[in-house]
Amino acid sequence: MLPILWVTSALAADDPPVAEAELQAQLDDLRTEVDQLRAEAVLREAEALAQTAPPAPPAPSRGANAFNPALTAFGDVLTSVGVEGGSVAPGSGPWLRSLELDLRAPVDPFATAVAVIALEQEPPLEGAPLEFEVAAEEVYVDFVSLPAGFSARIGAARQPFGITNRSHPHDWPWPDTPAPIERFLGEEGFTDTGVVATWLAPISATALSVTGGVVRGTLLDPDEVDPVPQWVARGEWFHAAGAVDLGAGGSATGLGDSTTVGGDLVLRWRPSTRRSVVLLAEVLSDLEVAGAYGAVQVQPVRPLFLGVRGDWTDERSALGAYASVYTSEFLRLRAGATAAEDELLATAQLTFVWGAHPTEPYWVNR
Amino acid sequence: MISVLFLWLISSGHALDVVCTLPWLGDLTERLAPEARVTVLARGTEDPHYLSPTPALMAKVGTADLYVVNGLGLELWSDRLLDGAGNPAIRPGAPGHVQASAGVPRLEVPTELTRARGDLHPEGNPHIWLDPLNAALAAKNIASGLGRIDPSGAEAYRERAAAFEAEIHERVFGADLVGFMGGALLERLARSGKLHAFLASKGLEDRLGGWLAAGRALRGRPIVFHHQSWVYFIDRFGLDLVGTIEDRPGIAPSAAHRGALKEAMTARSVGLIGVQAIYDDRLARVLARDTGARVVQLPGDVGGTDAASDYFALIDTLVAQLGS
Numbered sequence: 001m002l003p004i005l006w007v008t009s010a011l012a013a014d015d016p017p018v019a020e021a022e023l024q025a026q027l028d029d030l031r032t033e034v035d036q037l038r039a040e041a042v043l044r045e046a047e048a049l050a051q052t053a054p055p056a057p058p059a060p061s062r063g064a065n066a067f068n069p070a071l072t073a074f075g076d077v078l079t080s081v082g083v084e085g086g087s088v089a090p091g092s093g094p095w096l097r098s099l100e101l102d103l104r105a106p107v108d109p110f111a112t113a114v115a116v117i118a119l120e121q122e123p124p125l126e127g128a129p130l131e132f133e134v135a136a137e138e139v140y141v142d143f144v145s146l147p148a149g150f151s152a153r154i155g156a157a158r159q160p161f162g163i164t165n166r167s168h169p170h171d172w173p174w175p176d177t178p179a180p181i182e183r184f185l186g187e188e189g190f191t192d193t194g195v196v197a198t199w200l201a202p203i204s205a206t207a208l209s210v211t212g213g214v215v216r217g218t219l220l221d222p223d224e225v226d227p228v229p230q231w232v233a234r235g236e237w238f239h240a241a242g243a244v245d246l247g248a249g250g251s252a253t254g255l256g257d258s259t260t261v262g263g264d265l266v267l268r269w270r271p272s273t274r275r276s277v278v279l280l281a282e283v284l285s286d287l288e289v290a291g292a293y294g295a296v297q298v299q300p301v302r303p304l305f306l307g308v309r310g311d312w313t314d315e316r317s318a319l320g321a322y323a324s325v326y327t328s329e330f331l332r333l334r335a336g337a338t339a340a341e342d343e344l345l346a347t348a349q350l351t352f353v354w355g356a357h358p359t360e361p362y363w364v365n366r
Numbered sequence: 367m368i369s370v371l372f373l374w375l376i377s378s379g380h381a382l383d384v385v386c387t388l389p390w391l392g393d394l395t396e397r398l399a400p401e402a403r404v405t406v407l408a409r410g411t412e413d414p415h416y417l418s419p420t421p422a423l424m425a426k427v428g429t430a431d432l433y434v435v436n437g438l439g440l441e442l443w444s445d446r447l448l449d450g451a452g453n454p455a456i457r458p459g460a461p462g463h464v465q466a467s468a469g470v471p472r473l474e475v476p477t478e479l480t481r482a483r484g485d486l487h488p489e490g491n492p493h494i495w496l497d498p499l500n501a502a503l504a505a506k507n508i509a510s511g512l513g514r515i516d517p518s519g520a521e522a523y524r525e526r527a528a529a530f531e532a533e534i535h536e537r538v539f540g541a542d543l544v545g546f547m548g549g550a551l552l553e554r555l556a557r558s559g560k561l562h563a564f565l566a567s568k569g570l571e572d573r574l575g576g577w578l579a580a581g582r583a584l585r586g587r588p589i590v591f592h593h594q595s596w597v598y599f600i601d602r603f604g605l606d607l608v609g610t611i612e613d614r615p616g617i618a619p620s621a622a623h624r625g626a627l628k629e630a631m632t633a634r635s636v637g638l639i640g641v642q643a644i645y646d647d648r649l650a651r652v653l654a655r656d657t658g659a660r661v662v663q664l665p666g667d668v669g670g671t672d673a674a675s676d677y678f679a680l681i682d683t684l685v686a687q688l689g690s
Contacts, residue, residue, distance in 0.1 A: 042568050043547060049564055050554035109459065112449060145454035149428055200421075200452050204383070204405065204429045207421035240422035247421065273413040274646060302646065303618070328617050330481060354481060 069105035069113070070356035074098070076170040076349070082125045083344040091124035098170065100137065110145040114138060116168075125345075137168075137191065149200045153213075156193040160211045160234045161251040162262045162282050165189050173278075173297050174322050175336050175347040179311035180291030184260050184284040190219050190253070196232060207238040220255040230255035243271045260286050274302040289314045303327070316340055330354065382516060385430040385456075387441045388414055389668040390495045391466055393677045394505050395434060398526045399512050399519070405430070407447075410669025413644045415485075415616075419446040427451040430462070431515050434508055437465040438472065438492035455515075464511035466504040470494045471557065473597045484614030495667070497598035498538050498577065498681055499553055502531040537678065538602075540575015556602070577681060578603070583689040588634045590627065590659070592641040592650055595666055599684060608634050611641075611649050619649065631657045640688060642666040662687050 076097040082089030097120065104114040116138040124130055140155025158166055164181050181189065196213030210233075217230035236249035245268040252261045262284040270276040281294040291313035299305050305324040311317060320338035327333070334349040382402035386392040392406035405426050408414050414436075417423075427433060427447055433456035435444050448457055456462040472490030479488055494500040509527035513520030535549025543565075544552065555561040561578075562585070565571045585604035592611045600607050608630050613623045630636075631653065639654055639661045641647040650661045665674035665683055674680040 039546065042570075043551065045568075046547060046551055046555055046564060049560050050551060050558055109457070110454075142449060144449050144452070145457060146452060147454065149452040151450070151452045198452070200424060200428050200450070202429050204426045207425035209421065236421065238421035238425075240420060245418075245420055245422065270418075272411070272644065273416045329485060 067105070069103040069115075072102040072353060072355040074100040074102065074168070074170050075352045076100075077351075078175060079348040080123065080125050081346045083346070085342060089125055091127060093124065095121050095124050095130065096132075097121065097123075098168075100168065100170065107141065110143060112142045112144055114140055114142065149202055150197060151200075152195065152197040154195050156191065157196070159190045159192055159213075159215065159232050159253070160196060160198070161185065161190050161232065161253060161260075162249070162284070163264045163266060163280065164282065170351045173280075173295065173305065173307055173324070174309055174320065175334055175349040176320070176338060176345070178282070178293040178309065179313045179316045179318055180282065180284045180293050183291050183313045183315060184262075184286060186219060192216050192218050192230070194229065194232075207236070209236050209238075210234070211236075217255045219253065220258040220260070226256050228255065244269050258286070260284065275299055278307075311340075380431075382432065382512070383430050384432040384434065384512075385427050386434040387417075387444060388436050388495075389670075390501070390677055390680070391434045391436065391504070391508070393668045394466075394501065394530070395508055395512075397530055398505060398509050398523050402512075408667075410665065410667045410671075410674065411644060414440055414667070415442070417441070417443050419443040419450065421450070423447055424450040427456065428453050430456050432456065432462045432464060432511055434464045434466055434511065436492060436494070437467040438489045438494070439487045440492035461514040462511070464508055466507050467492065467494050467500075468507050470500045470503050473601060474594070484612070485616035487615075491594065491597045493595040493666075494598055495677075496596060496684070497602045498534050499556065499602065500598060501677060502527075502534040505530045537576050537681070538578055540573070540579055542575055543570065543573045546570075546573065562604075577685050581685045581689050584685070587638070587688075588636045589688070590631060590636050590639045590653070592639070592645050592647070595642060596640065603685070603688075605688070606634075608636050611639075611653065624649070624653070628653060628656055631659060638662060638688065640664050643670055662690075664688075 076099075077094065078097050079094040081092040099119040101117045102114070104112060107113045115136070118135050118137045119132055120135060121130055121132055136156065138155070138157045140153050140157045143152040143154070146152060158168070160166060162181070164172060164178060165185055169177070177187070177189075192215035194213055194215030196211060196215070198209055198211040201208040213232045214229040215232060217224070217226070217228070220230050230253060232253045234249060234251040236247065238245070238247040245266070247266045249264045250262070251264070252259065254260070262282060264282040265280070267279040268276060276299040278297040279295070280297070281292065283290060283292040285291070291311075293309060293311045295307055295309035297305055297307035303326045307322045309320050309322070311320075318338050318340035320336055322334060322336035324332055324334040330353045332349075332351045334347075334351070336347045336349070338345045338347075382399060383405075384395050384399065384402050385405045385407065386395055387407050389406050389408065389410045392404050395402065395404050407423055407426065408417050424447055428451040430453060433448070435441055454460060472494075474491035476483070476486050476488060479486060495504065505527045509523040512523040516523075532549060535544050535552065538556070539549065539552045552561065555564055562571075565574060581603045586606050588606045588608045590608050590611065594610050594612065594615055596607070599605070609627045611619055611624075611627065613619055619627075636657065637659050639650045639659050641650045641661060641663055642665070643663045644666060647661055647663065653659065654661045663671065664687060665671040665680055668674055668677055668680050670680070671683065673683045
């Protein structure tokens with residue numbers, strides 16, 4: 001045994017040192033290969049696991065109704081109590097001012113159609129019977145894909161005169177019609193059928209727009225004595241600087257020798273969606289007499305809006321105060337009181353919306 | 367014809383005019399098209415649900431070459447803005463219109479649509495950007511839109527979107543793990559909800575880096591938020607949502623709900639109430655006082671707080687504030 005060990009150790013002492021280095025290199029290569037195989041196994045397992053990801057939920061199916069217009073319904077219920085000479089005026093009590101159905105949808109890539117159909121009662125305090133009438137308040141097509149900043153509206157619509165006239169009563173910050181609006185634009189406001197086009201100047205830093213059109217003439221010639229159209233025009237400037245919006249506009253409409261003009265101003269400070277202050281004023285005139293209203297509205301917390309408004313015309317002056325509370329975007333409660341000469345009008349209002357999300361330009365009272 | 371004119375105008379050297387509805391979209395667009403003029407309509411300190419479609423905003427949109435919107439019903443004022451802007455090239459379906467959320471897996475799609483449950487979003491929760499993996503998808507959509515209106519730059523936009531995606535993967539998972547497994551595979555595992563279990567089974571947890579590592583404290587942490595904006599962040603970072611102060615979106619909570627929430631918070635030892643800076647935090651402070659929790663004001667978007675100066679800083683801030 002000992003001689004064999006002596007021989008093998010003698011032989012080993014003569015092997016070159018590079019063999020050990022070679023063995024070490026082979027060992028390192030094997031380790032690397034094992035690591036790579038392990039990594040590949042990990043990745044294969046991860047790939048297999050990732051393949052079984054749950055599918056995304058399917059889009060809701062609407063079938064044949066897929067292209068139906070968006071439908072929104074607005075309900076506007078008032079309770080009006082008039083006090084004249086110390087007595088409650090006849091006609092005081094609750095009434096349904098309107099139930100409006102607003103339908104709108106793109107017609108094709110070039111136009112959007114809107115129809116507003118209203119079920120209305122006349123104000124009972126004005127002696128009107130409590131009857132409902134159905135009216136197509138607005139039915140028009142907006143051409144929204146015209147070039148060079150133009151858009152056009154064809155149909156029956158509230159005309160672009162001033163600020164208040166362009167929105168519906170249920171969107172106003174007040175429950176009643178400002179006296180100058182009623183005096184110069186009529187009880188129902190200035191709605192007419194025709195063609196109106198607007199050009200928005202290609203200036204991104206500020207908004208300058210010019211509007212012009214022709215309509216049938218129901219405001220200035222309700223008896224249709226003069227078979228000529230009534231023209232409408234408006235110029236508007238609107239600028240936003242941080243939390244402040246400032247807008248000014250001038251409007252005019254005429255038919256034959258009759259002309260009505262108006263100027264409007266709005267200033268809104270809105271540092272957040274929870275607080276805002278709005279100043280709003282309009283002046284109207286038929287070039288013989290003039291009227292105006294001015295309003296201030298404060299939003300001290302998110303759902304609460306408090307406002308006052310003063311009206312002046314050659315026939316009437318009034319001062320009113322209002323408080324509006326929104327339980328959500330879809331339900332508003334309002335209380336108001338207006339004093340004019342020896343009259344006092346107290347109003348409670350409930351306005352609610354259901355259906356598609358409201359798309360009205362409610363930028364004043366929200 | 368109008369599209370051809372626009373493409374000619376773009377290719378002849380005109381700087382792109384891009385309008386984005388939300389700040390995070392503006393940040394992504396600036397990364398993809400640094401030479402473009404990018405305008406953002408909403409501020410980070412504003413509630414994006416209630417932006418007013420004023421003539422001033424219409425004027426900004428009227429001259430845009432590309433209009434980028436989040437979608438999923440978040441910007442309901444957008445249609446009115448487009449109608450008044452008189453710019454056919456950016457209307458839905460036109461080459462200049464981008465819905466950033468297209469293709470993003472949606473969460474909280476309502477099974478029952480009724481206003482009795484508050485102001486629901488019928489297509490799912492729209493606050494997609496609070497999961498960084500969704501921001502990478504949105505960047506691809508924006509890059510596609512940029513390429514449509516500026517074909518000469520399409521390759522560059524695609525490359526920048528790919529680079530952004532690569533950076534998102536590294537920020538989410540860490541460079542080491544991304545180098546080992548690849549960002550796309552990690553994303554698929556993360557979206558399937560199997561990432562952490564897989565890493566644990568393979569002894570790879572220590573190789574996880576980025577926001578998921580920095581946000582380890584968030585996993586399983588019970589929390590209450592004010593509004594239901596956070597489902598995508600919760601899903602990615604594994605928070606345990608005990609409840610929201612607004613149990614029905616947009617509706618002030620009832621006394622009964624506040625009482626139930628307080629009980630749940632006490633039972634689950636909720637230590638944190640997250641409120642976006644755009645919301646009134648008074649109810650949160652009352653709950654915090656009654657339960658010993660802490661209220662933290664969070665940015666909901668880029669610019670929502672001073673710290674959230676860009677998209678990466680937004681996620682950094684959220685991970686840091688909610689993990690503290």
